[in-house]
Amino acid sequence: MKVSVKTPATIANLGCGFDSFGLALPLYNIITVEETVLPGSGIEINIINEKNNEDNDLADVSTDKNNIVYKAIETLYNFIGQIPNELKITIKTQIPIGRGLGSSSSVIVGGLIAANELLGRPADEKVLMSIATELEGHPDNITPAFIGGVTMASWEEDGSVIYRKLPWNDEWKLMVCVPDYELNTEISRSVLPKEIPMKDAIFNLKRTAMFVDALYNKDEELLKASLKDKLHQPYREKLVPGLADIMNNLKHTKGVIGTVLCGAGPSVLVVYNGTNVSEIKEVVANSWNYFNVKCNFMNLPVEKEGAVIL
């Protein structure tokens, strides 16, 4: 038996909602898990770059039992007291790796859902969400990969995840600006302080409330005020040369509602009202060009659907 699952790319944080908000994008990984018939054939893992994703460097991605998809599947098997023996795992990727677009969440979620199907659905969505978050560490990526749309998520002390889907006004467009280099999430987290000033916590607290209200009421002015952050982006600027310039230069560019770092970076998300596309691209390209960074632009809607079994 074999099961294939398609899971979307994601953008975490969305400015003010560090480790909390996220959204899904219509770029996908397809994970196929197959129980092989020949006993003793072991674990086989194949990773294939899909078209338009040739830049992905797969050389460092392990294809043995250290592979993150295998680990996710193994965790689920262990959860029901079993050990995976003969499995063939195929990962077809459209999602750029190491760019803040949730590639690892996407494959973990896909692998878990596929294995859950193979095993006769021993785990429900909440359990799978909790296992995936435990493995990946960031519910703000796992949640939109799982359920799609714009989401809020909180990883609770007992290991469970509280999560909800939020509405999104499709008149607000996304421009995802992907630079030509990778940034490791662990490195990007290592520059964050252990403690932050109370005034910065209050700054973000107010903005997360604004963000949710803006989404429910399609309030562009409030969304604009909310897409700001003092908890992570300022500290990560040194790892993303050009980020501060892009954000400053886009502050007064017509059509722009807000500019945020995608997850732990280095990609940048511009939320805009659908107008002035070429000027926005030019501002981003010129700011990065100064630092010798080239980038790809993707104009994408929010993907409303999460992981699907094909």
Ligand code: HSE
């Ligand atoms: N919220 C996490 C971070 C996402 O910003 O570090 C990591 O992909």
